Amino acid sequence: MSECFLRLERVSKRFEPRLSLGDRIAARLGATVETRSVHAVDEVSLAVARGETLGLVGESGCGKSTLGRIAAGIIAPSQGEVTLDGEPVMSEGRKRSTRIQMVFQDPFASLDPRMRVGEIIAEGPLYHGLVPAVGARSYVARWMERVGLHAEQAERFPHQFSGGQRQRIAVARALAMQPDVLVCDEPVASLDVSIQAQIINLFLELRRDLAITCIFISHDLSVVRHLADRIAVMYLGRIVEIGPRDVLYEQPEHPYARALLDSVPRLVTRTGTRVEFRTIAGEIPSPLEPPAGCRFNPRCPFASADCRIRPPGLMARHVGGGEVACYHPLGEDGQPLRECVG
Amino acid sequence: MSGMLLEIENLHTHFLTRAGVVQAVNGVSFTLARGEILGLVGESGSGKTVTGFSILGLIDPPGRIVEGSVRLDGLELTSLDQEGLRQVRGKRISMVFQDPMMTLNPVLSIGEQMLLAVRAHERITRRAGLERAAAVLTRVGIPEAATRLSAYPHQFSGGMRQRVAIAIALLHRPEVIIADEPTTALDVSIQAQILHEVRELARESGTALIWISHDLATVSSLADRLIVMYAGRVVEQGPVAEVLSDPRHPYTDGLLASLPANARPGEVLRQIPGNTPSLLDLPEGCAFAPRCARASTICATAPQLTHSGPRSWRCHHPLGAGA
Numbered sequence: 001m002s003e004c005f006l007r008l009e010r011v012s013k014r015f016e017p018r019l020s021l022g023d024r025i026a027a028r029l030g031a032t033v034e035t036r037s038v039h040a041v042d043e044v045s046l047a048v049a050r051g052e053t054l055g056l057v058g059e060s061g062c063g064k065s066t067l068g069r070i071a072a073g074i075i076a077p078s079q080g081e082v083t084l085d086g087e088p089v090m091s092e093g094r095k096r097s098t099r100i101q102m103v104f105q106d107p108f109a110s111l112d113p114r115m116r117v118g119e120i121i122a123e124g125p126l127y128h129g130l131v132p133a134v135g136a137r138s139y140v141a142r143w144m145e146r147v148g149l150h151a152e153q154a155e156r157f158p159h160q161f162s163g164g165q166r167q168r169i170a171v172a173r174a175l176a177m178q179p180d181v182l183v184c185d186e187p188v189a190s191l192d193v194s195i196q197a198q199i200i201n202l203f204l205e206l207r208r209d210l211a212i213t214c215i216f217i218s219h220d221l222s223v224v225r226h227l228a229d230r231i232a233v234m235y236l237g238r239i240v241e242i243g244p245r246d247v248l249y250e251q252p253e254h255p256y257a258r259a260l261l262d263s264v265p266r267l268v269t270r271t272g273t274r275v276e277f278r279t280i281a282g283e284i285p286s287p288l289e290p291p292a293g294c295r296f297n298p299r300c301p302f303a304s305a306d307c308r309i310r311p312p313g314l315m316a317r318h319v320g321g322g323e324v325a326c327y328h329p330l331g332e333d334g335q336p337l338r339e340c341v342g
Numbered sequence: 343m344s345g346m347l348l349e350i351e352n353l354h355t356h357f358l359t360r361a362g363v364v365q366a367v368n369g370v371s372f373t374l375a376r377g378e379i380l381g382l383v384g385e386s387g388s389g390k391t392v393t394g395f396s397i398l399g400l401i402d403p404p405g406r407i408v409e410g411s412v413r414l415d416g417l418e419l420t421s422l423d424q425e426g427l428r429q430v431r432g433k434r435i436s437m438v439f440q441d442p443m444m445t446l447n448p449v450l451s452i453g454e455q456m457l458l459a460v461r462a463h464e465r466i467t468r469r470a471g472l473e474r475a476a477a478v479l480t481r482v483g484i485p486e487a488a489t490r491l492s493a494y495p496h497q498f499s500g501g502m503r504q505r506v507a508i509a510i511a512l513l514h515r516p517e518v519i520i521a522d523e524p525t526t527a528l529d530v531s532i533q534a535q536i537l538h539e540v541r542e543l544a545r546e547s548g549t550a551l552i553w554i555s556h557d558l559a560t561v562s563s564l565a566d567r568l569i570v571m572y573a574g575r576v577v578e579q580g581p582v583a584e585v586l587s588d589p590r591h592p593y594t595d596g597l598l599a600s601l602p603a604n605a606r607p608g609e610v611l612r613q614i615p616g617n618t619p620s621l622l623d624l625p626e627g628c629a630f631a632p633r634c635a636r637a638s639t640i641c642a643t644a645p646q647l648t649h650s651g652p653r654s655w656r657c658h659h660p661l662g663a664g665a
Contacts, residue, residue, distance in 0.1 A: 192618070194597060200602060201610050222603040226611075265563045269583055
C-alpha cells in the first residue's frame with residue numbers, strides 16, 4: 001500500500017431530516033418531530049492501491065453502500081474528501097472525474113427500459129467525448145463482447161435480457177467510460193447461484209485483463225472473499241477491521257468481525273454434523289442514536305468501561321497486518337489477547 | 343399408508359397465460375414425515391415456491407393444479423373447497439413468507455392480528471387469546487412480549503417481524519410449517535438467530551418443516567433431507583449431507599461447483615453455462631440437457647426417477663457411485 005491511488009480522507013455522511021413547513025411549525029409548538037440525523041458514515045479513512053480490489057462487508061444499515069457512493073462521487077460527503085491520484089473526485093458538490101464508475105445491485109432498476117442497450121452503453125462516452133459519434137457503434141460492440149454479450153444485441157431493449165445478461169450490460173456501461181476505478185454495490189446479490197458464478201468469473205477476468213481498481217461491496221462474505229485482495233468490515237458507519245483477505249477471514253480480531261464470520265452458514269456435507277448457529281446477542285442499534293464509545297459495545301461480550309466512553313481508533317492488528325478498531329482484540333481462540341479491565 | 347404426514351404425488355401446477363401454458367410444477371412427488379425438516383432448493387423459476395403454494399391451495403387463477411394429489415394424513419387437500427382449506431390453513435399447515443412487511447397487516451397491532459389468527463380456529467376470549475399470543479412471541483425470542491402486543495409492524499425491525507410471522511405460524515401448533523425463503527431478506531447475524539430458534543422450535547413441538555430456499559448452505563445446516571428442483575421437476579432428493587457431498591445429478595453438482603465457498607479465493611468458478619429454460623416451452627426430454635456437459639442423445643427422452651436407498655435422482659448419466 002505504498003502507492004495510494006484512491007484515498008478517502010476522514011469521510012462522513014449525515015442525512016438530515018428535511019422538515020416540511022408543517023413539521024417546523026409543529027416543532028415550534030412543542031410536538032415531537034424527528035430532527036435527529038442519521039450518521040450513515042462516520043469519519044472513515046480508506047486507501048486503495050492501484051489494481052487492488054477492496055471488499056467492503058457489513059450488514060444492512062452499516063453504511064457500506066453510502067461509503068461506496070461517496071467513493072464513486074455520486075453523493076457528496078458531509079465532511080472529508082475523496083481523491084483519485086491526488087485529484088479531488090468532487091468539487092463544489094459536483095463529480096469532476098469520469099475515472100470512477102459504478103455498478104449497482106439491481107440490473108432491473110439501473111437500466112432505462114426505454115433505451116436500446118447500445119444507446120445505454122454509448123450515452124456516457126459520447127457525452128464526455130471519449131468516442132466520436134461515427135465510431136460509437138463499433139465502440140459499443142467492443143465493450144459488449146468484452147463482457148460476454150453479442151454485438152448484434154445492441155439493438156435490443158433491457159427487458160429482452162435475463163438478469164445475468166443485464167448485469168453484464170451494466171458492467172459494459174461502466175467500462176465504456178474507461179474508468180480506473182469501479183465501485184460495485186452488491187452486483188451479484190439479485191442473481192441466481194449459477195448466474196452469480198458467471199458474473200464473478202467476469203469480474204475475475206476484468207481484473208486480470210484490465211488491471212482495474214475495484215471496491216466491491218457485498219453482504220455475502222463468500223463472494224467478497226473470492227474477489228477481494230483486502231477486506232474492510234463496517235459496523236454502524238465505521239470500519240471496525242481491515243486487512244488482507246486471508247488473515248481477516250481466518251483470524252478476525254474484532255469481536256464483531258468474528259461474530260459476523262461465525263454466523264455465516266457453511267455447507268454441511270458430512271452426515272451427522274450438528275451445526276451450532278452462533279449468534280450475536282441483540283440487534284444493530286439505530287443509526288439515529290448510535291451508542292457512545294465503541295458502537296459495538298452494547299452487544300459485545302468483552303466490552304469494558306473504556307469501550308463505553310471513548311471510541312477506539314484503528315490500530316495495527318497483532319498478526320498478519322491490517323488494522324482493527326478495538327481495545328480488546330481477539331486472539332486465535334476467540335478470547336481477548338489482553339485482560340479486560342473494568 | 344406408511345404413516346407419512348404429507349404425501350405429494352405427481353403434482354402438476356400450470357399457469358394458463360395468454361402466451362401459453364407455463365408448466366411451473368411438472369410432476370413433483372415427495373413425502374414428509376412427522377417432525378422432519380425438508381429443504382427444497384432451486385433457482386428462480388424452478389417451481390419451489392409454486393410447490394409450496396400448491397400444497398395449501400394458494401394458487402390463484404390463471405394458475406391451477408391440473409393433476410396430482412396432496413394428502414395430509416390421508417386427507418386429500420386438492421379436492422377440498424375453500425371452507426375445508428380454511429380449516430387446514432394456519433391450523434394444521436401454516437406458512438411463513440419471505441417478506442414479513444408484506445404479510446403482516448400494517449394497520450393492525452401485532453396483538454390484534456395474532457388474535458384474528460387464534461380466533462380463526464378457536465372460540466376463545468380476547469384475554470386468553472392475547473395471553474396465547476404473548477406466550478408464542480416469547481417462544482420465538484421476542485423480549486417483553488406482553489407489552490409488544492400493542493406495537494405495530496413498522497415498529498419492529500426486519501428480524502423481529504419475521505419472528506412475529508413465525509410466531510403466528512406456530513399459534514395452533516401445526517403439524518407442518520411451510521417456510522418460503524424466510525431468511526433471505528435478513529442479515530446473516532439475524533438469520534443465524536432465526537435458524538437457531540426455528541430448529542429448536544421444530545424439535546420441541548415435533549412440527550415438520552418444509553424450508554424453501556435458494557441458499558444451499560442455509561438448508562444444509564438446517565434440513566434432514568434435501569430436494570433439488572429444476573424447471574418444475576425434482577431432479578434429486580435424499581439425506582442432505584449425502585446429496586451435497588456426493589451429488590448424482592449434474593445440476594446439483596454444477597450448483598455446488600459454482601459456489602465461491604467451494605473454491606479457492608480468486609479461482610475461476612466452474613459455471614453452469616446458459617440460462618434456466620423458459621417454462622413456456624420446456625424441452626421434450628431432460629430440461630437440463632441443453633446446459634449439461636454429460637448430455638447425449640438419450641437425454642431427449644425424459645429420464646425416470648432412479649431410486650437407491652433413501653436417495654433418488656432423475657438423470658440418464660448420473661455422477662458418482664450410481665454411474
